Amino acid sequence: MVYGILLLVVGAGLLMASVAIARAIHRRWDTSYALLTVGVITYTVALIVQYVALEALGGGLMNILATRAVLLGALAGFSEEIARLLGFQYLARGAVTRAHALMIGLGHGIVETFYTGIVGLGLGVSMLGYGAAPPEDPGALIGGALAELVGGVLVLALHMALSWLVLQVFLRGQIGWLFVAIGLHAASEIMIVLLGPDAGWAAALWRGAIALISMGIILYVRQPIPQESA
Numbered sequence: 766m767v768y769g770i771l772l773l774v775v776g777a778g779l780l781m782a783s784v785a786i787a788r789a790i791h792r793r794w795d796t797s798y799a800l801l802t803v804g805v806i807t808y809t810v811a812l813i814v815q816y817v818a819l820e821a822l823g824g825g826l827m828n829i830l831a832t833r834a835v836l837l838g839a840l841a842g843f844s845e846e847i848a849r850l851l852g853f854q855y856l857a858r859g860a861v862t863r864a865h866a867l868m869i870g871l872g873h874g875i876v877e878t879f880y881t882g883i884v885g886l887g888l889g890v891s892m893l894g895y896g897a898a899p900p901e902d903p904g905a906l907i908g909g910a911l912a913e914l915v916g917g918v919l920v921l922a923l924h925m926a927l928s929w930l931v932l933q934v935f936l937r938g939q940i941g942w943l944f945v946a947i948g949l950h951a952a953s954e955i956m957i958v959l960l961g962p963d964a965g966w967a968a969a970l971w972r973g974a975i976a977l978i979s980m981g982i983i984l985y986v987r988q989p990i991p992q993e994s995a
Contacts (some may be wrong), residue, residue, distance in 0.1 A: 769892030769909040775917075776885025780919045780978020783875045783882070794864035800857060804928070807852035810847040818844070834958035842951030849931045849944055851874065852867065861936065863929060863988055870928030872919045880899075881917055912969040919972040923953060926979035929986060938988050949978070 790796050818840055819827075827833045849869075853860055857869060927950055933942035955974045960968050 766893060769889045772885045772889030772892065774889075775910050775914045776882040776887075776889060778886065778914045779878050779882030779917045783871075783878050786921060787871055787875070790864060790868050792864070796864040796868045798868070800860065800865060800868040800935030801872035801875065803852050803856045803860075803874055804849075804869045804874070804876065804924075806856060807848040807869075808845065808873045808876045810851075811841075811848040814844040814848070815840055820826075829843070830959065834955045837958050838951040838953075838955035841954045842949075844949040846927065846931055846943060846946045846950060849928060849946075850934060853932060853935060860932065860977070866929040866932040867925045867983070870925035871921060873928065878917050878921060881913075882919070907963050912965045916969040916972040919969070919976040922976040922979040923950070924973075925988055926982040933986065933989075949975075 787798065787801065815991060822832065822836065827836065855976060857865065862864065927946045930942050930946040932948070934940055953971075956971050957964075957968055960971065964971075
């Protein structure tokens with residue numbers, strides 16, 4: 766019962782936070798919600814590429830933690846940022862502002878956040894009907910649930926910043942911005958893999974540090990003036 770309630774809170778929190786960020790971007794800059802679909806498509810394509818690549822890489826080096834972390838981080842960085850680049854090129858050619866990039870980035874990250882939220886809601890509802898014994902360590906249970914909620918929201922800042930970085934390739938005509946995005950994304954995922962699935966607040970704190978870097982990118986990478994645009 767307790768775990769079911771916690772799952773409901775986490776699931777609902779992730780969904781509401783995602784919707785709130787999308788509404789804030791829309792209301793602040795009058796940015797179309799349709800741009801979310803560009804991010805959803807690019808994430809889905811990248812996920813398919815990652816699945817195929819992991820099937821091909823199964824076993825061997827993937828059994829070593831450090832090697833697996835580097836491979837997974839590099840795969841996430843290259844597949845998702847190249848997919849993001851192609852999304853700007855072919856699906857959102859009119860995206861030229863920071864707000865456009867933020868909405869597309871939110872759509873890219875919102876897929877996993879929404880999936881986790883919906884699964885949490887489903888599991889929470891299913892567990893409410895079971896008469897289970899009280900948890901041995903309710904504090905750890907609550908802390909883990911809150912860490913999952915915080916980490917799931919913070920990762921959205923990373924995806925929005927990455928979209929803004931990738932858009933600079935078109936705005937400034939410099940491919941180096943793509944590799945900056947790949948490097949940041951890969952570094953973020955490498956640490957998450959090294960921390961492991963049960964890292965709890967350690968993973969949330971790492972997500973928080975990356976979110977601060979991401980906010981700095983969003984705020985301090987300026988919109989180039991028209992004369993500099995490519």
